[in-house]
Amino acid sequence: MRTALTELVGVRHPVVQTGMGWVAGPRLVSATARAGALGILASATMTPERLREAVREVKSRTDEPFGVNLRADAGDARERVRIIIDEGVKVASFALAPSKDLIAELKDAGVVVIPSIGARRHAEKVAAWGADAVVVQGGEGGGHTGDVATTVLLPQVVDAVDIPVIAAGGFHDGRGLVAALAYGAAGIAMGTRFLLTSDSTVPDAVKARYLAAGVKDVTVTTAVDGLPHRMLRTEMVASLERAGRVRALAQAVRRAAGFRRISGLGWSRMARDGLAMRHGRDLSWSQVLLAANAPMLLKASMVDGRTDLGVMASGQVAGVIEDLPGCAELVERVMAEAHAALGTVTRALAPSPEAPPRPSPPPGDGAAVR
Numbered sequence: 280m281r282t283a284l285t286e287l288v289g290v291r292h293p294v295v296q297t298g299m300g301w302v303a304g305p306r307l308v309s310a311t312a313r314a315g316a317l318g319i320l321a322s323a324t325m326t327p328e329r330l331r332e333a334v335r336e337v338k339s340r341t342d343e344p345f346g347v348n349l350r351a352d353a354g355d356a357r358e359r360v361r362i363i364i365d366e367g368v369k370v371a372s373f374a375l376a377p378s379k380d381l382i383a384e385l386k387d388a389g390v391v392v393i394p395s396i397g398a399r400r401h402a403e404k405v406a407a408w409g410a411d412a413v414v415v416q417g418g419e420g421g422g423h424t425g426d427v428a429t430t431v432l433l434p435q436v437v438d439a440v441d442i443p444v445i446a447a448g449g450f451h452d453g454r455g456l457v458a459a460l461a462y463g464a465a466g467i468a469m470g471t472r473f474l475l476t477s478d479s480t481v482p483d484a485v486k487a488r489y490l491a492a493g494v495k496d497v498t499v500t501t502a503v504d505g506l507p508h509r510m511l512r513t514e515m516v517a518s519l520e521r522a523g524r525v526r527a528l529a530q531a532v533r534r535a536a537g538f539r540r541i542s543g544l545g546w547s548r549m550a551r552d553g554l555a556m557r558h559g560r561d562l563s564w565s566q567v568l569l570a571a572n573a574p575m576l577l578k579a580s581m582v583d584g585r586t587d588l589g590v591m592a593s594g595q596v597a598g599v600i601e602d603l604p605g606c607a608e609l610v611e612r613v614m615a616e617a618h619a620a621l622g623t624v625t626r627a628l629a630p631s632p633e634a635p636p637r638p639s640p641p642p643g644d645g646a647a648v649r
């Protein structure tokens with residue numbers, strides 16, 4: 280299947296595995312790349328040194344193209360961009376709209392720039408600044424998310440911009456890929472579906488919680504970091520929601536200290552990141568402080584396997600996923616389902632040679648076709 284996405288980044292299939300903190304590491308990304316889809320390394324939860332190592336690890340496992348996801352508002356975004364350029368990474372993916380200069384710097388170096396956005400005006404902005412494509416995430420998607428469903432947001436963005444649009448939020452199979460293409464997208468991006476593969480390093484106990492979840496077990500809460508965040512509904516989430524402001528803040532400071540150690544960021548760098556995060560958004564300092572919570576809570580489950588203490592970011596789609604295929608099997612299956620779905624649509628459109636001609640209704644019997 281050839282689309283504007285496969286042409287733009289040189290992958291065999293119009294399928295993207297998104298950058299997920301603590302989840303999208305070298306193993307998942309290289310397995311995705313070998314399967315012919317675009318894998319994206321999540322770098323916001325890595326130090327710059329670890330990012331360079333992770334990029335080299337992927338390159339040692341595959342020659343296929345892959346990407347790196349980073350936060351445009353991180354104080355060290357430029358350093359990370361430098362690593363992407365130096366190491367010859369094909370795609371830069373951004374969790375928030377990157378600045379015009381950052382886009383220009385990457386494009387000048389031949390890197391394909393694909394920001395993720397959750398609203399039409401953001402897509403228009405990054406398209407005007409020269410982004411090569413956008414990932415559009417509807418509200419059913421996992422992690423930080425908006426409240427407009429993919430079925431409404433996707434056609435809205437497709438109509439608004441002239442660059443390729445990749446649909447995200449709620450996709451898990453080939454029918455979804457065909458639906459996205461019908462809306463005018465150039466492919467699909469999936470997070471939760473790739474988290475639930477045998478190639479993802481997420482501990483088995485955590486994967487089991489996702490597999491057991493129904494669609495009603497996925498919720499959106501602001502209790503983790505002050506921003507709407509889609510995740511599995513767990514006791515931990517309920518307790519964060521019950522905790523008063525003061526207790527939540529005290530916990531946030533403790534966890535922020537832990538994240539500071541792991542990420543290698545000093546307090547001053549974290550404060551600068553906090554300032555950047557507040558910029559242009561209506562966030563209080565306590566919300567910024569709470570934001571340092573998210574990476575630690577995510578790590579507790581995605582790395583340490585603590586289903587009791589961690590947060591399990593998830594799309595609603597976890598409720599319909601029931602297995603853990605390898606990436607190669609998953610991508611093959613999605614493409615086979617997509618071809619089958621296209622066949623069904625094509626047959627529905629073509630007149631069947633065996634079907635007897637439909638009798639026309641007698642005039643004036645009131646059975647007018649509206």
Ligand SMILES: Cc1cc2nc3c(=O)[nH]c(=O)nc-3n(C[C@H](O)[C@H](O)[C@H](O)COP(=O)(O)O)c2cc1C
Binds near residue numbers: 298395
């Ligand atoms: C566990 C998890 C962690 C995530 N971390 C990030 C991240 O670090 N950066 C980012 O841009 N998006 C992140 N996301 C969002 C995904 O990249 C993706 O846009 C989303 O999962 C798509 O929706 P889906 O889960 O329905 O496929 C995360 C999602 C999940 C489920």
